[in-house]
Amino acid sequence: MNSPSLSFARLRRELFATPLDGVITLALVGFLLAVGTAFLRWMLFQAEWAVIQANTTLFAVGRYPIEQQWRLWLLTVLLAAATGLSWGLLRGKGSWPRNDQLTAVILIALAVFGSWGLKLELPIQLRWWGITALLLVVRWAAGRWSQALPAPLLRLVPLVWPVLYLVGMVLISGGLGLMRVPPGEWGGLLLTLLEASFAILLCFPLGVLLALGRRSELPLLRWGSVLYIEFIRGAPLITLLFLGQNILGFLLPGGLAPDRVWRAAWVLTFFAAAYVAEAVRSGLVALPPGQLEAARSLGLPMHQALIHVVLPQAMRVALPATVGQFITLLQDTTLLSLIGLLDLLGTARTVMANPEFLGKNAEVYLVLAVLFWCCCAALGLGSRALETRLNPLAPSKA
Amino acid sequence: MTSPANAPVMIEARGVEKWYPNGFQALRGVDLTVCQGEVVVIMGPSGSGKSTFIRTFNALEDFQKGSIVVDGRPLTNDVRNIDAIRREVGMVFQQFNLFPHLTVLENLTLAPTLVRQRPKQEVEQQALELLERVGIHEQARKYPGQLSGGQQQRVAIARSLCMEPRIMLFDEPTSALDPEMVQEVLAVMQELARDGMTMVVVTHEVRFARQVASRVVLMAEGQVVEEAPPEQFFTNPQHERSRQFLSQIS
Numbered sequence: 001m002n003s004p005s006l007s008f009a010r011l012r013r014e015l016f017a018t019p020l021d022g023v024i025t026l027a028l029v030g031f032l033l034a035v036g037t038a039f040l041r042w043m044l045f046q047a048e049w050a051v052i053q054a055n056t057t058l059f060a061v062g063r064y065p066i067e068q069q070w071r072l073w074l075l076t077v078l079l080a081a082a083t084g085l086s087w088g089l090l091r092g093k094g095s096w097p098r099n100d101q102l103t104a105v106i107l108i109a110l111a112v113f114g115s116w117g118l119k120l121e122l123p124i125q126l127r128w129w130g131i132t133a134l135l136l137v138v139r140w141a142a143g144r145w146s147q148a149l150p151a152p153l154l155r156l157v158p159l160v161w162p163v164l165y166l167v168g169m170v171l172i173s174g175g176l177g178l179m180r181v182p183p184g185e186w187g188g189l190l191l192t193l194l195e196a197s198f199a200i201l202l203c204f205p206l207g208v209l210l211a212l213g214r215r216s217e218l219p220l221l222r223w224g225s226v227l228y229i230e231f232i233r234g235a236p237l238i239t240l241l242f243l244g245q246n247i248l249g250f251l252l253p254g255g256l257a258p259d260r261v262w263r264a265a266w267v268l269t270f271f272a273a274a275y276v277a278e279a280v281r282s283g284l285v286a287l288p289p290g291q292l293e294a295a296r297s298l299g300l301p302m303h304q305a306l307i308h309v310v311l312p313q314a315m316r317v318a319l320p321a322t323v324g325q326f327i328t329l330l331q332d333t334t335l336l337s338l339i340g341l342l343d344l345l346g347t348a349r350t351v352m353a354n355p356e357f358l359g360k361n362a363e364v365y366l367v368l369a370v371l372f373w374c375c376c377a378a379l380g381l382g383s384r385a386l387e388t389r390l391n392p393l394a395p396s397k398a
Numbered sequence: 399m400t401s402p403a404n405a406p407v408m409i410e411a412r413g414v415e416k417w418y419p420n421g422f423q424a425l426r427g428v429d430l431t432v433c434q435g436e437v438v439v440i441m442g443p444s445g446s447g448k449s450t451f452i453r454t455f456n457a458l459e460d461f462q463k464g465s466i467v468v469d470g471r472p473l474t475n476d477v478r479n480i481d482a483i484r485r486e487v488g489m490v491f492q493q494f495n496l497f498p499h500l501t502v503l504e505n506l507t508l509a510p511t512l513v514r515q516r517p518k519q520e521v522e523q524q525a526l527e528l529l530e531r532v533g534i535h536e537q538a539r540k541y542p543g544q545l546s547g548g549q550q551q552r553v554a555i556a557r558s559l560c561m562e563p564r565i566m567l568f569d570e571p572t573s574a575l576d577p578e579m580v581q582e583v584l585a586v587m588q589e590l591a592r593d594g595m596t597m598v599v600v601t602h603e604v605r606f607a608r609q610v611a612s613r614v615v616l617m618a619e620g621q622v623v624e625e626a627p628p629e630q631f632f633t634n635p636q637h638e639r640s641r642q643f644l645s646q647i648s
Contacts, residue, residue: 294495294554297456298509298561299485301477308508312499390499 051360053119055351062187062342071171080135088142090385183261187342196330199268207276232274241339272329279321283314316390323383327376405433408596413464424450426620437597439607442617448600452567456487488558492570494550496542503538506560528556532586548579568599616640
């Protein structure tokens with residue numbers, strides 16, 4: 001109905017309505033063109049991408065042993081399939097909204113031009129094409145046939161993720177017959193995503209509990225939650241990370257203290273939980289008290305009233321802020337490089353310190369920025385899809 | 399509509415007193431007895447404590463002095479006792495309080511399936527019958543936000559009935575409705591009374607009270623001022639406070 005048509009008259013109306021508008025438009029267009037061409041010229045002619053091309057593996061997985069990397073490929077394949085499945089089911093009805101089309105195009109472009117631009121070996125390029133194709137095909141199939149699947153089966157689909165997470169942990173760290181790869185050898189994007197996803201998965205339930213605790217009628221629980229939330233929110237993450245590295249070693253006997261990688265993951269989790277708790281609390285506050293009263297007057301015990309009536313509504317309000325918190329968390333993982341972990345930024349710093357690639361900082365940082373942007377965009381798109389799905393009056397469900 | 403003299407007592411409140419945390423005394427020793435099949439209408443100016451009073455029956459409000467026995471169970475602080483009472487006492491609110499994230503049908507089936515653990519299909523069947531009874535079964539798959547106020551309140555009544563309560567409490571059920579929707583809700587309540595449901599209704603609807611009530615109770619300043627059959631209450635009130643109230647609402 002209101003699809004924006006790029007007609008000449010419309011452009012004229014919106015960009016050149018008055019002489020002043022016209023001047024501003026021309027100035028802005030000129031500025032953007034100048035910046036754009038300068039950037040393109042740098043990217044195509046001045047930048048030396050060898051620093052990236054030579055270190056793709058390092059950026060991706062750090063010092064993960066080469067002969068064990070098939071495990072990570074397998075995990076990537078599983079992740080692509082699960083993503084496609086969830087994506088298709090979230091949309092349902094075989095529809096491809098504009099956001100989805102855009103995402104598909106970006107994915108294909110990344111797979112084709114990304115792996116070509118990085119001068120990956122042909123077999124590896126082919127692998128990325130295959131994984132991208134798998135993701136899109138599964139997404140198409142899930143959207144196409146989701147209606148045909150029985151509802152109880154569909155309700156089990158979200159469980160794919162925790163199961164996949166456990167499978168992924170085994171694949172990454174070894175055990176169950178696989179060779180062990182200690183956390184010290186994980187690095188790059190692998191470590192960044194691992195830390196972020198671990199913290200995102202665990203901080204969420206913890207944050208919900210803290211938010212409920214803060215509104216509890218039991219004074220000890222309430223004050224405990226308030227104290228925790230306010231203490232964490234009052235301290236910078238970097239100090240907490242250093243604190244975590246040092247204090248856990250003192251508190252726990254030598255063998256029991258988790259590895260540095262896991263210490264950092266727990267600190268991130270506890271840190272993010274305090275912020276998620278505040279987001280969830282905003283959702284709880286927004287809920288009219290009559291909702292809980294109605295649920296309780298129907299005889300629902302407190303925990304059922306919370307699970308079936310209060311939290312679903314509170315979460316819908318809190319979801320955007322919570323996902324915003326997840327995105328921040330993903331970006332905060334760069335601080336791990338300051339405590340000596342080889343996450344994406346830490347790896348990049350070792351590469352830039354290599355005399356062979358001296359002075360190639362701009363190239364490296366640009367790639368980092370693009371990688372982080374891709375991850376955050378995926379999170380944002382996912383949350384938007386979830387929001388639409390949770391809204392009972394959304395056209396897709398009515 | 400009038401109950402037999404020896405009908406069992408469903409609600410017995412004796413000397414109920416309630417203070418709010420700020421020290422304000424909302425109830426100053428209220429007595430009320432409701433027998434099975436009775437429809438008791440509570441009237442009174444705003445701030446008289448009538449809503450607070452009926453909200454003590456299912457422990458949405460606590461009280462500090464006196465005693466309340468609901469369906470043979472004394473109201474105590476024991477959570478399991480309170481949940482047991484709430485299963486037998488339905489409540490309809492001024493603001494409907496339907497669950498906006500669930501469909502109309504899911505609003506009805508939520509509590510029976512979770513609390514009574516009845517099979518889902520059976521409950522859905524019953525819910526559809528109830529929705530038909532209140533005249534909105536064709537809206538079963540819609541969400542509350544898509545319904546008019548009158549329809550929402552009728553869904554709220556059906557939701558309470560789906561738990562098969564022995565007592566129904568109505569807390570100003572028509573006060574938030576547009577005038578043209580009041581009648582459709584009152585009609586449902588009237589039919590419920592005709593079927594013998596024990597009801598306590600806080601309302602300002604004189605016509606409803608006259609036609610349906612077994613007794614009318616007037617509350618003011620946290621106390622019962624007058625308690626009488628509707629005909630006597632509206633034509634020949636005994637207390638000055640009642641006369642004053644009636645002159646204000648008519």
